[in-house]
Amino acid sequence: MYQVLYRKWRPKVFGDVVGQPHITRTLLSEVRENRLAHAYLFTGSRGTGKTTCAKILSKAINCLNPQNGDPCNECEICRGADNGTLLDIVEIDAASNRGIDDIRLLRDESNFTPAQAAYRVYIIDEVHMLTIEAFNALLKTLEEPPEHVKFILATTEVHKLPSTILSRCQRFDFRRIEPRVIAERLMYVAQRENAVLHEDAAMLIARIADGGMRDALSLLDSAISVSSEVTAAVVSDCAGLMGRDAIYELVRAIAAADTAACLSMLDRLHNASCDTERLVTELTNQFRNFLICKTVEHPENLIVCTQDELAVLRGLADLFTNEQILFSLNVLTGTAESIKRTQNRRVEAEMALIRLCSPETDTDTAALLARISKLEAALAALRANGLPAAPVQTAAPSATSAKAEAPQAEAEEPSVAPQSLAEDAPVASPAAEEEDLFPFEGFGQESAAGGYANAFSEEEEDDAPFDPEELRQARPAPPAPADEPQAEPEKPSAPEPPAKAAAASVPAGGLPDGPVDTKLWNKVIVDLELSFPPLTGMLTSSSAVVSGAVLTVKPAKPLLLGEELIKMKLVPVAEKHLRRKFEIRFKY
């Protein structure tokens, strides 16, 4: 029968326990000199050897043929303890036996002398899970324990234990095992298992296991089952970890504030079923490494990596200011928290990457500090190198609006221009809308470009809604149901294309079914980009169709962001412009 590695290689004597010499030495001498406490408390994070030491100790004090403090592992008692037939060593999982009745039972039972062994040993795992009443019952036993009973309590969360319990136990704090020590042990085990384990793969496992030997051996186990030659790549695959290179690439994209690159990389990793939570952890670790590189003189003492990696880390760290790194850590740790609670981890990761690339979308202090430090760096560079020649063209409108205007301008024949200005009026000015007046100021602006007089006369002929008086009357009426196109009766003639009609005026009842007019749709996109800049360019040249309560959006190119996120941002903007409530769908 196959036995998992961490069971198979579980140490059987104190000397084999890895990474806890301060504990094993003390226990060994206590057993040897028969200076045993009544109760022991083993604390420390998972997989650090608490249960292993508890098992060895319980055998050692009962062994018929002890070997200088260690159990012989051969006598009747030792073998009985190993295969679970010895009734005097009792393991209790407090997570599932946490009530007072369980502890009362234990207390009553402990009054009887052990059946075979010298001591009856109770190993209570995860003891912090006991209820208050159970703790009180346990305390009574700990206060006056029978001579033949020993308790070994183990917990990962010692702060949850009542001080009354703590004060009655001899306490041992198990440390996280150093990665190097774990890696050595893994190499040893792999060799005995006739598997080839590369050194960097062993270090990688050790790093992922975060000080826990059990996790490390479990990961080695699954790596060996994939391939008898365990390389770092095999480990990465098994752990759902992205390769170092991918992480570094992602970090470079963040440093360059290249949102699109970050998101497409995330998409790639997502499709390669890389674990999003692990990705966030890994990024957090890297930014921590950068901070150490920048602030500590000898980072190699604090960072687990090879010399080559350290050189790469130093180079990457130089891409960021301290404030940027702190901001990034802030974002990433927040994401690590929220990702545990969400259904859609990918959206969380995307939002994190967007925030990392554009601190300007954040307003918290860390983000502002990051931006200030960036400005300071730019200013220092200016001071050092002098001002560059002024650019020839003065600042045009912002990149987003310029971009958005472009398709409109291309689409329009000059002669049609006046129409567009008419179309603008009712839709684009929410402020004016507030005052119950549709704007005429827009006309003035555009008349310079497009001959407003013509437009106005044309308007009067065929577009009734532009009479402000009529609008004023129309507004107080409650909006009609979405699928009843209120606008229809107002339309002058049937053959008018639906797109034009829609754009010309979005009736109070909402846009009628059919394709959304390009110009109107572009307005939606501009507004969307203004409300959430990372979406800039993503829906350029897309189109949309209204049908009942569904707005179908046809993007012109693959979306770099998750649809959920885009929908979230698009819904309010679309509803504002099109005056209907929608469910948004994407169609390619």
Ligand SMILES: [Zn+2]
């Ligand atoms: Zn023995």
